Amino acid sequence: MNNNRSEAILNGKYYLIVESRVLNQINSKEYMDAYAGKEQSKTDKNHFLEIVRLVTELWAESEKQDMPVALKIAALCHDLDRIYPQREVNTKNCQKRDYETRKMIHSGNSAILFFEENPDLPKPLLHDVCYLILRHEVGGDRNAEGTMFDKPDEFTANYNLNVVADYLYYADKMSFFYSGIHEYKKRGKEKLKSKILFSLKGLPEKIIEKIRAVRFEDKFINECITDALRTIARNPRPL
Ligand SMILES: [Fe+2]
Numbered sequence: 727m728n729n730n731r732s733e734a735i736l737n738g739k740y741y742l743i744v745e746s747r748v749l750n751q752i753n754s755k756e757y758m759d760a761y762a763g764k765e766q767s768k769t770d771k772n773h774f775l776e777i778v779r780l781v782t783e784l785w786a787e788s789e790k791q792d793m794p795v796a797l798k799i800a801a802l803c804h805d806l807d808r809i810y811p812q813r814e815v816n817t818k819n820c821q822k823r824d825y826e827t828r829k830m831i832h833s834g835n836s837a838i839l840f841f842e843e844n845p846d847l848p849k850p851l852l853h854d855v856c857y858l859i860l861r862h863e864v865g866g867d868r869n870a871e872g873t874m875f876d877k878p879d880e881f882t883a884n885y886n887l888n889v890v891a892d893y894l895y896y897a898d899k900m901s902f903f904y905s906g907i908h909e910y911k912k913r914g915k916e917k918l919k920s921k922i923l924f925s926l927k928g929l930p931e932k933i934i935e936k937i938r939a940v941r942f943e944d945k946f947i948n949e950c951i952t953d954a955l956r957t958i959a960r961n962p963r964p965l
Contacts, residue, residue, distance in 0.1 A: 734792070738795075740795055740799065740847055740848075740851060741795055741798050741799055741802075743844070743846075743847070744799050744802060744803065744844055745802060747844065748774065748802055748803065748806070748809070749771075751809050752770060752771050756811060756812075757809055757811065759811075760811030761811065765909055766808065769905070769906065770805070770808055773805065773901060773905065773906070774801075774802050774803075774805065775802075776901050776904065776905060777801040777802070777894070777897050777898060777901055778798060778801045778802050780801075780900055781793070781797060781798070781893050781894055781897040782798070782801075784893050784896060784897055785797070785893055791885070794854070794879060794881070794882065794884070794885050794890055795851070795881070796851055796854035796879060796881055796890070797858060797890050797893060797894060799855045800854075800855045800894055801894055803836065803840045803855065803859060804836060804858070804859050804862040804894060804898065805832075806836040806840050806843075806859070807835040807836045807839055808836075810839060813839060814835075815831045815832040815835050816828065817829055818913075822920070830863065832863075833859060833860050833862055833863050834860060836859050836862075837856040837859040837860045840852075840855060840856060841856055849880075850879075850880035851880075851881045853880050853881075854880055854881050854887060857877075857887050857891070858887065858890060858891050858894055861888075861891040861894070861895070862891070862894045863895070864895065865888075865891055865892045865894075865895035865896075866886075866887070866888025866889055866890070866891040866892045866895075867888045867891075868888070874886070874888045875888055896929065896930075896933045899925050899926075899929060899933065899937075900933060900937060902925050903925070903937045903940055903951075904940065907922075907942075907947060908944070908947075911944070911947065915946060918946075918947070918950060919953075922947075922950045922951055923950075923954045923957075923958065926951070926955065926958050927958050928958070934955065938951075938955070
């Protein structure tokens with residue numbers, strides 16, 4: 727068996743190990759007792775798997791290299807604290823001024839949980855996945871002019887983790903428009919409006935196009951998206 731093939735098999739195994747742990751937690755009594763019947767229990771699994779699918783598609787559209795296993799695992803685990811009722815960070819019911827800070831705490835918390843729950847994975851892979859989870863609400867690291875810093879991944883040294891982080895960030899944004907938006911509307915029109923603005927801000931044109939292609943039946947959602955697209959600045963990165 728050549729090296730590339732055995733590496734791919736091993737990487738697939740790492741993903742499956744993590745996936746079975748995530749699914750076990752979603753099927754656990756702790757999870758069911760806390761979330762059964764709530765919207766959270768319907769969206770977690772779907773959202774996690776949707777991000778894996780979206781990130782895989784986005785990567786294949788734009789990159790020649792194989793997708794790093796760290797990205798696939800981070801896509802599955804980016805919101806990990808949402809399935810641990812004792813550890814979840816509340817980002818749903820807080821003051822507007824606290825929202826972005828709490829999102830960052832949620833990212834850090836998910837990275838810690840991921841590290842604790844998967845101690846048998848290779849350390850460099852753990853570090854890469856944690857880096858991606860930590861950045862999933864903001865994307866890759868850039869300087870003040872918008873130029874991306876280089877950060878080689880520890881597991882393979884073949885990828886710039888900041889480029890990789892953008893894929894996770896974009897997939898998460900897209901998922902909100904594909905699946906989360908109608909549920910979010912229940913929080914009220916004002917919250918929905920600012921969430922749409924927050925979600926579209928700084929996205930590259932290619933991602934905006936994908937979101938624009940979604941057909942929403944809801945008149946208010948359509949108006950909010952049209953308004954937001956008129957005002958926001960685009961990220962010049964072509965992806
Ligand atoms: Fe998140």
